[in-house]
Amino acid sequence: MKKWSYLLSGVLIGAVIATAGSAFADQVKTLIGAKVAGEYTVKVNGSALTENAIVVDGKAHVPLRAVSDSLGAGIKVDGKTIQIETQTQASAKSPAETKKKPQQESENSQIYIQNLEARITSIKSYKSFWENSLKGAEDSQVKYNKRIDELTNLPASNDPITQENRKKSLASAQEAIEENSKQITEYKEKIAKYDEDIAKLEAQLATSTK
Structure with a gap:
């Protein structure tokens, strides 16, 4: 939510x-x-x-x-x-x-510029959300990798139950890393798309304000 x-x-x-x-x-x-x-x-x-x-x-x-x-x-x-x-x-x-009168044309031009600025602001807010999501996913990735290192470096045990539990924990951490990697890739793609859209709109804005 x-x-x-x-x-x-x-x-x-x-x-x-x-x-x-x-x-x-x-x-x-x-x-x-x-x-x-x-x-x-x-x-x-x-x-x-x-x-x-x-x-x-x-x-x-x-x-x-x-x-x-x-x-x-x-x-x-x-x-x-x-x-x-x-x-x-x-x-x-x-x-x-x-x-149209010159004054009206000027007003329409100003409205167009305001529209561009509003769209840029709106897209940046979406981008900010996915940047926060990316940071959270990358932080989680660090924790998962640390967990794998801990499990891998635990002293050897001859207890079958302990061995099985370690095996399950390691598999679970590796699965989480794979799923998290997919999310990181998805978030980066979204951010790149927003950057592209923002660049286009800012170029239009620069042309309109000359």
Whole structure:
């Protein structure tokens, strides 16, 4: 459950920052302390999003900002209202409606930059969780190896029961090391993927702020 607590924290942090905080205040209050029942990969047109969806109290919560960005939809927070505009809606407007003033273009550019910053912050929170998981797994690996050394260096015994118990303990420690090694590899791969996503978003941010 500690794992899900980290994940839920990451989702909430991303949601709050991505929407300037106030829009999700009530929702965040209702989710704090709730049990996360599952995690799902979200795919848009066959491509998986970086952030996963979670299920809390029987309801699925998806990363709104990532979904809207992947669909090419515009998203803007106005007070306690989240406005989403698809490309179809934008193209259906009259020329007069779609004509943008310099001030509006500047506002849209600022919103885009804020969106990028929010996504970077959200992904970093996920990365932090897996970094903590990796550290825990590596610490456990040290303990398992130490246990094997202790069992291996125990004085020889002619007692059959003692020999059998040592054999079982050694097998158990070796099995734990193998399983832990798989987890370490998995965690490192996740962290590397998050680093890649963060680098791409930071490059976009650097281009947008020039």
